[in-house]
Amino acid sequence: MLWFKNAIVYQLNKDNLFDTQAITNAVNACPFVPCGNTDSMRSGWVSPFGESQDNPLVLDNNGQMLLRLKKEIKILPSSVIKQALAEKVTQQEQLFNRKLKKAEKLSLKDEVYIDLLPRAFSKYQFFWLWIDTVNKRVIVDSSSFKQAEDILALLRKEMGTLALTPYASDTPLEKTLTKWVKESLSFPPIILGDEIELKDAVEDSIVVKCKNQEINSQEIFVHIDSGKQISKLKLLDERGMSFILNRDYTLKRIKFDNAILDKNEDFLPEESNAKLEADFMLMISQLTDTFKSMQKIIEEIITV
Structure with a gap:
C-alpha cells in the first residue's frame, strides 16, 4: 500500500539541484535482481506500479517522484547453522583424528553458511521513497535512519553524490x-x-x-x-x-x-x-x- 506510515525528511544542500533525468537514470541502473546462490541480501528498485517489466521504475509527476525499493534477505536461523557446523566439525575431527582449532572451526562456519544459502528462505521488504524536486528534499518511508541511509546509498552509488542532511533546527x-x-x-x-x-x-x-x-x-x-x-x-x-x-x-x-x-x-x-x-x-x-x-x-x- 502506498500511504506512508513513517517519514524521515532529508533536505538537499542549497548548492545542489535535483535533476529528474539523473535520478531516473540512477534508478534504471539498479533494478532489483534476486539473490544468487552466494548472496545473503540484495536490494534494488522496482516499479511503484507493480513488478511487471512493462512498468517504469519511476513515477514522475511535475518533479514529484515516487520510487519503490525491494530488499531480499536470506533467512538462515542460527540453530540451523549451529547444527550443520557441529556435524561438519565432527566429520573433520574423525577424518584427522584430532580436535579442530578455533581458526579451523571459523573457516568451516563460513563454508557451512555458503553451503546453506541456496536453500535458505527469502524475506522481502519494500520501502517507498518520495523525491520532492520542487522543495529540494527526500522523504523516506522508514522508521530507521540506518535503513533510510542504506536506501539513499543506492542512489548515491549511481549519481556519484547526493548531498542530503536530515531535517533539523538549531534549537533541540x-x-x-x-x-x-x-x-x-x-x-x-x-x-x-x-x-x-x-x-x-x-x-x-x-x-x-x-x-x-x-x-x-x-x-x-x-x-x-x-x-x-x-x-x-x-x-x-x-x-x-x-x-x-x-x-x-x-x-x-x-x-x-x-x-x-x-x-x-x-x-x-x-x-x-x-x-x-x-x-x-x-x-x-x-x-x-x-x-x-x-x-x-x-x-x-x-x-x-
Missing part, C-alpha cells in the same frame, strides 16, 4: 515541544493528541510514557517541572492525518483519515496505475501541508 526539538505543551500554545489546524513521552534532561534512561492522556494537564506539567522534556508527541492535523513527532524530527505511525483514503475510490480495477498516481499526489499534498505547518509552528515557538 525537545525544548520546542516542551514549551508548546507547558505554555498551552495553540496552532490550528495542528493540535495536540493524547500520547506523549518525556525524558529526563540529564538522565536519558528516565522515561515517562503516557497514552490516552490529556496533554495540557497537571500530571504532565509536574513531569515537566521536575526537569523532563518531551521526546515524542502525538499530533493531529485536522486536515486529515495524525502522527507521532519524535525529537529527531522523524514522523512515525502516520495515519491518514478515511476521508482522505477514500477520495480516489471511484477508479476502476483496470485503472490501478492512474489510481496510484492520484493517491500519490493526494498523499504528498497532505504531507506537504503538514510539513509546512510544522516548520512554521517550530519557528514561532522558538521566537516566542
